[in-house]
Amino acid sequence: MHLFEEHKEGIEIDLPDASLEYYPAFLSDDKANSYFDVFLRQLDWQQHDIKLFGKRIAQPRLTALYAINSKEYKYSNLSLKPQLFTRELEEINKSLFERFHLKFTHCLANLYRNEKDSMGWHADNEKELGPEPIIASLSLGAVRKFQLKHSFKKGLKHQLELEHGSLLLMKGTTQDYWKHQLPKTARPHSPRINLTFRNIL
Ligand SMILES: O=C(O)CCC(=O)C(=O)O
Ligand SMILES: [Fe+2]
Numbered sequence: 001m002h003l004f005e006e007h008k009e010g011i012e013i014d015l016p017d018a019s020l021e022y023y024p025a026f027l028s029d030d031k032a033n034s035y036f037d038v039f040l041r042q043l044d045w046q047q048h049d050i051k052l053f054g055k056r057i058a059q060p061r062l063t064a065l066y067a068i069n070s071k072e073y074k075y076s077n078l079s080l081k082p083q084l085f086t087r088e089l090e091e092i093n094k095s096l097f098e099r100f101h102l103k104f105t106h107c108l109a110n111l112y113r114n115e116k117d118s119m120g121w122h123a124d125n126e127k128e129l130g131p132e133p134i135i136a137s138l139s140l141g142a143v144r145k146f147q148l149k150h151s152f153k154k155g156l157k158h159q160l161e162l163e164h165g166s167l168l169l170m171k172g173t174t175q176d177y178w179k180h181q182l183p184k185t186a187r188p189h190s191p192r193i194n195l196t197f198r199n200i201l
Helices: 003-009 028-040 087-100
Strands: 011-013 019-023 048-050 055-058 062-067 073-075 078-080 105-112 119-122 135-141 144-150 157-162 166-171 178-182 192-198
Touching: 003 048, 028 087, 028 192, 055 073, 087 135, 087 192, 157 166
Parallel strands: none
Antiparallel strands: 011 019, 019 166, 048 055, 062 105, 073 078, 105 192, 119 178, 135 166, 135 192, 144 157, 144 178
16 A cells, blocks of 8 residues: 555656656556557557658657647647547546646647657747646556757756656756657567647647
């Protein structure tokens, strides 16, 4: 009982100019397993092209956008039209409100099919997210490395492993001062799903 309670606690990741909280067991293993299966089947996974140095290339992952409204989300030269939250996404959104009193309108889902899929260095600082956006990032499936680097102070970096059922909250000035990425890896990995809940104004 006591151990279980401890696991529900968040860990503050202490980095300058950032505000990061990591909840290793935000979801129970059972709940995380069932969400992983549901989202893998249920979400409308698409592979979009992005422009990189003037060339069109396919994003090295699949994505799907969901929301409580029909507001589009623009990022990396893409404008995505959301579908309405599924019952399970609504359930998670509700639990984020109950647990943290955070409200989100959108969920950008990412599917990393294997170790070759990745997301490059970026900050989630689109102006529709408003100043000091809060992003709640839920991880399901394979454990992957998540890296952060300071945008202005050279050499300042951090790395963590995002576990099955874990939640990472990025708050405050994190997006103003830090970039993050999910690198590809050499070691074989099974699929990973990441859900990033965001509030789009
Ligand atoms: O997959 C992850 O953990 C990161 C996803 C991310 O940074 C994003 O969707 O903006
Ligand atoms: Fe991001």
